[in-house]
Amino acid sequence: xxxxxxxxxxxxxxxxxDEITAVTDVIKSGWWTKGNVTKEFERIFADYVGAxxxxxxxxxxxxxxxxxxAKGIGExxxxxxxxMTFCSTINxxxxxxxxxxxxxxxxxxxxxxxDKIEAAITEKTKAIIPVHxxxxxxxxxxxxAIAEKYNLFVLEDAAHGLSTxxxxxxxxxxxxTAAFSFYVTKNISTAEGGMLTTDDEQIYEKACILSxxxxxxxxxxxxxxxxxxxxxxxxPGFKYNITDIAAxxxxxxxxxxxxxQKIRDEYVExxxxxxxxxxxxxxxxxxxxCKSSNHLYIINIDNSKFDITRDDFINILRDYNIGTSVHFxxxxxxPFYKDLLGYKKGDFPVSKKLFDGIISLPLFxxxxxxxxxxxxxxxREIAEKHAK
Ligand SMILES: Cc1ncc(COP(=O)(O)O)c(C=O)c1O
Numbered sequence: 151x152x153x154x155x156x157x158x159x160x161x162x163x164x165x166x167x168d169e170i171t172a173v174t175d176v177i178k179s180g181w182w183t184k185g186n187v188t189k190e191f192e193r194i195f196a197d198y199v200g201a202x203x204x205x206x207x208x209x210x211x212x213x214x215x216x217x218x219x220a221k222g223i224g225e226x227x228x229x230x231x232x233x234m235t236f237c238s239t240i241n242x243x244x245x246x247x248x249x250x251x252x253x254x255x256x257x258x259x260x261x262x263x264x265d266k267i268e269a270a271i272t273e274k275t276k277a278i279i280p281v282h283x284x285x286x287x288x289x290x291x292x293x294x295a296i297a298e299k300y301n302l303f304v305l306e307d308a309a310h311g312l313s314t315x316x317x318x319x320x321x322x323x324x325x326x327t328a329a330f331s332f333y334v335t336k337n338i339s340t341a342e343g344g345m346l347t348t349d350d351e352q353i354y355e356k357a358c359i360l361s362x363x364x365x366x367x368x369x370x371x372x373x374x375x376x377x378x379x380x381x382x383x384x385x386p387g388f389k390y391n392i393t394d395i396a397a398x399x400x401x402x403x404x405x406x407x408x409x410x411q412k413i414r415d416e417y418v419e420x421x422x423x424x425x426x427x428x429x430x431x432x433x434x435x436x437x438x439x440c441k442s443s444n445h446l447y448i449i450n451i452d453n454s455k456f457d458i459t460r461d462d463f464i465n466i467l468r469d470y471n472i473g474t475s476v477h478f479x480x481x482x483x484x485p486f487y488k489d490l491l492g493y494k495k496g497d498f499p500v501s502k503k504l505f506d507g508i509i510s511l512p513l514f515x516x517x518x519x520x521x522x523x524x525x526x527x528x529x530r531e532i533a534e535k536h537a538k
Contacts, residue, residue, distance in 0.1 A: 151531050153470050154524060160473040161335040164410060164516045165402070172398040179394075184362075187394035191401050192345070195330075198404060199312075200323025201347035203354035206397060207361050210309045210331030210344035211238040212390035217327055217346055218246045218277065220356035221303045227276040231307075232262040233480040233501045235281040239307050240481050243279070244490075251275070252481060252491065254498045260284065260434050260448070260508075263500070264292045271296075277303040282311035282321055284477065285337075285443035286436045290316050290326070305329065309344075310445035312337050313411050317439045322347040332396075337410065337445055338403035340396035360387040413515040414444040417522045421447050421511065424526035428533045430455030434508075446477055447513040449529075453506060456536045460507055463532060467509075470528045475510040 176187055188206050196204035207213050223229060225247040231239055233252045243250040253270050256263045260283050267278065278297060280288040290306075297304045308314070309331035311321040322328040327350060330336075332343035346357050359365065364387030367380075392400075425433050430452045436442050451460050458466075464474050480501040482493040491497075511525055 151470065151524075151528050155471070157471045158473060158512050158517065158521055158525070160475045160510060160512050161514050162516060163334050163339045164406070164514060165399075168402045168405070169399050172402045173395055176394045176398045182395055183393045184391040184397075185394045187401070188392055188397040191392075191397035191404075194401060194404050195345050196323075196347060198407075199320045199328075199347055201326075201328075202349040203347065203351070205346045205354060205357045205361060206392040206400070207344050207346065207357075207390040208342055208392050208396075209238075209333070209390075210307070210329045211242060212361070212388065213329035213344040213346035213357075214239065214242045214279070214305060214307060215245060215388070216357040216360050216390065217305045217329060217348070217353060218242060218248070219360055220353040221277065221305075223248050223276050223303065226274060228272060228274040229277045229279060230267060230270050230275060230302075231279040232281050232283070233482050233498050234260050234262075234283055234478055234504070235307065235481065236309070236478055237481065237484065238309075239279055239281055240487065248276070249274070250481075250487075250491070252498065254500045255504065257500050257504060258435050259286055259437060260504060261286065261288045264289050264296075267293070267296055271300050271302075275300065275302060277305060279305050279307050281307040281309075282314055282443075284434060284448055285310045285314050285445035286434070287311065287314050287316040287321055287440045287442070289437065289439065303327075309333075309336065311443055312445075313407060313443040315441035318441075323349075325349050327353055332400060332403075337414070337443055338400065338407055340392065340399045340403070343392050343396050343400060359384055361390040363387045363389060410515040411443065414513060417513055417517070417519070418442075418444045418447055420519065420522045421513075421526060424523070424530070425449060428530050430533055430537065431529065444513065447511045448477060448508050449511060450504065451507040451509065455538055456533070457538055458532075458536045460509060462536075463529075464509060466532050467525075467528060472525055472528060473512060476505075476508055477510050478505075480505050 306328035308328040327348040332340040
């Protein structure tokens with residue numbers, strides 16, 4: 151395979167003149183921080199996922215933190231989640247003073263193994279945070295049934311889950327509480343940003359107040375033309391609000407979301423068809439009830455079939471000017487969590503085995519079909535050359 155001249159990154163935000171105009175308009179308007187544009191972004195987003203309320207904040211991490219605080223999760227509580235996630239999910243549990251309890255994953259999907267959740271529940275368990283890893287969704291009926299039985303709060307980490315459908319309904323609405331990310335690698339981006347969606351008025355109101363220092367009124371209500379400068383601190387909150395500049399990006403990205411999704415779906419099909427023909431390489435699969443947002447395309451190398459490791463594959467792909475990533479280093483492999491969880495060799499065997507074989511390949515709407523085919527051809531060549 152002839153090496154391409156330019157580097158194909160693992161991910162890149164997609165935009166055109168619409169985003170530039172929208173941001174420029176906000177800058178020219180003189181109101182840059184959270185205001186009416188943010189309110190419009192929240193309304194569009196809530197409508198899209200089918201939620202009653204949406205609170206735009208400066209990250210998915212902030213959205214999850216607010217939701218846990220709003221539900222009063224804290225000291226002495228336990229929260230169940232998955233090791234196959236970004237540190238943010240689990241850091242939030244620690245930040246509210248609770249103890250993370252991790253449940254191993256299902257090998258086919260990489261999602262939390264729902265059948266193992268009940269065994270992890272104690273009288274201290276207060277919440278479950280399922281992660282819609284890579285864009286494929288957890289079995290929410292089963293998770294909500296467990297939550298109901300033990301009176302637990304469910305907070306969905308939908309950082310990857312915008313557009314994901316569970317049994318035909320979008321994640322984030324329909325009575326669920328979910329947190330989305332608009333970080334620059336995500337299916338839509340506001341550079342940095344996140345959204346908390348919920349149907350629960352109490353969570354919504356608490357999240358609004360805590361997202362801005364605990365103030366009874368936001369800046370728009372204090373400095374707008376019908377404003378009143380008074381405000382009160384109801385409890386010490388955080389500085390988590392998004393800006394209207396970022397929200398303007400979000401509104402334009404939402405207009406393009408369905409078209410971008412179609413391209414992702416098409417590229418995933420090309421990847422799947424090609425990788426089905428490569429011996430020793432597989433990819434993570436969806437459950438039947440899921441329509442994935444295809445946020446990440448993750449292959450799984452069977453290390454026993456090659457004379458090189460997963461990391462060697464990554465290095466050779468880089469030599470061919472192909473960017474990749476690994477999602478994720480399981481939580482228990484990070485020194486802080488190894489100690490906190492009292493991790494022992496042999497714990498979470500499914501996550502560990504999956505981690506040893508996974509690579510996230512480039513997937514973003516502004517790459518071309520030819521880019522996708524190039525990646526599959528290089529992979530095939532590496533696999534053939536290094537087959538045992
Ligand atoms: C699964 C998961 N949860 C949470 C986050 C945190 O998102 P943010 O960077 O918007 O805080 C990420 C970010 O990559 C993620 O992948």
